Amino acid sequence: AQSVTQPDIHITVSEGASLELRCNYSYGATPYLFWYVQSPGQGLQLLLKYFSGDTLVQGIKGFEAEFKRSQSSFNLRKPSVHWSDAAEYFCAVGEQTGNQFYFGTGTSLTVIP
Amino acid sequence: DGGITQSPKYLFRKEGQNVTLSCEQNLNHDAMYWYRQDPGQGLRLIYYSQIVNDFQKGDIAEGYSVSREKKESFPLTVTSAQKNPTAFYLCASHLGQAATEAFFGQGTRLTVV
Numbered sequence: 001a002q003s004v005t006q007p008d009i010h011i012t013v014s015e016g017a018s019l020e021l022r023c024n025y026s027y028g029a030t031p032y033l034f035w036y037v038q039s040p041g042q043g044l045q046l047l048l049k050y051f052s053g054d055t056l057v058q059g060i061k062g063f064e065a066e067f068k069r070s071q072s073s074f075n076l077r078k079p080s081v082h083w084s085d086a087a088e089y090f091c092a093v094g095e096q097t098g099n100q101f102y103f104g105t106g107t108s109l110t111v112i113p
Numbered sequence: 114d115g116g117i118t119q120s121p122k123y124l125f126r127k128e129g130q131n132v133t134l135s136c137e138q139n140l141n142h143d144a145m146y147w148y149r150q151d152p153g154q155g156l157r158l159i160y161y162s163q164i165v166n167d168f169q170k171g172d173i174a175e176g177y178s179v180s181r182e183k184k185e186s187f188p189l190t191v192t193s194a195q196k197n198p199t200a201f202y203l204c205a206s207h208l209g210q211a212a213t214e215a216f217f218g219q220g221t222r223l224t225v226v
Contacts, residue, residue, distance in 0.1 A: 009153070034214055043117075043203060043217035051212040090155065096211050099144045099163055105155035 002027050004093050006104035013081050014112050021076040021107050023091030032094035033074040035065055037087050038106075044090060050074065061085070086111045115140045119204050119218035126191070126198065126225050134189045134221045136204035142216070143209030145187035149173060150201040150220075159202075162187055163209060191223060199225045 003026045013019055025031055032051050036044040048059025055067040065076045074091060091104040117138045126132045138145065144163045148156040158171030162181040176195025181187055187206075191198045204218040 032212055036217075041201075041220065041222070043119075043219045044205075045217075046214050049214050092215075094211075094214070099207055099209055099211075100158075100161075101146075101205075101207075101215055103148075103156040105153065 002093060002095070002100075002102045004091050004102050004104040006089075006091055006107050008107045009105070010108045010110070012110040012112060015083050016080050019076075019078045019081045019085070019109070021089050021091075021109070023074045023076065023104060024072050025074065025091070025093045025102075026072065027093050029096055030069075032096065033065075033067060034092040034094060034101075035059065035063070035074070035076045036090045036092060037061075038090065039087050047076070047089075081109075081111055083111045083113065085109060117204060117206055117216055117218035119202075119221050122219065122221060124221055124223045126223060128225055129193045131190055131192050132223065134191070134202055134204075134223070136187045136189065136218060137185055138187075138204075138206045138216075138218075139185060140206055140208075140216060141184070142206035143184070144207040145181070146205040146207070146215065147171075147177070147179065147187070147189045148203045148205065150203055156203065159189065198223055 005024045034049045035047040038044045050057050050067045088106045090106045093102045120135045146161040147159040160179040162168035178190045202221045205215040207215045
């Protein structure tokens with residue numbers, strides 16, 4: 001069965017520090033992978049996506065993610081966090097057929113000055 | 114601008130009442146989804162529709178109903194049979210083709226009083 005695991009429920013980083021949010025997935029074929037961000041009381045906004053090709057993908061707001069097939073991972077990174085990055089982050093897998101999406105339980109990011 | 118509109122943003126319901134949440138999209142997307150979000154549980158799929166006049170149950174469909182009479186619209190009714198309806202509800206749409214992402218509305222927070 002398809003599943004997405006985000007092992008870190010909550011992460012706190014200092015402003016200006018680097019960030020890595022972990023995501024592991026279980027999927028029978030090559031997955032389509034996504035990272036979304038959610039501010040409190042808002043919908044989800046797409047940060048970046050991976051479908052094929054270069055395993056390091058760039059997204060909006062200075063985020064990047066790397067697909068590692070051998071580790072079934074798609075970790076999100078940012079070299080220098082800004083206070084405005086405080087939010088909930090969701091990793092998701094999309095089916096190649098069937099149009100279903102599977103979401104992790106999210107990682108809440110707190111940024112301290 | 115194209116997008117997904119959910120209304121209302123906040124909704125209060127008395128116990129025993131049915132209530133309908135609106136979701137409209139002008140992205141010309143074939144697929145639409147309803148998710149429920151509770152703290153620490155990520156997004157759980159309630160219902161989805163891949164084409165007009167057709168929809169399927171998701172993981173937590175009990176106590177909910179939907180219709181898809183128009184491509185643009187996918188309303189969700191929370192019935193009195195839903196035992197714990199207080200939650201944040203998110204509507205999403207998808208082009209219906211592989212290797213594309215889901216787009217989300219801004220959500221409706223439903224509170225039972």
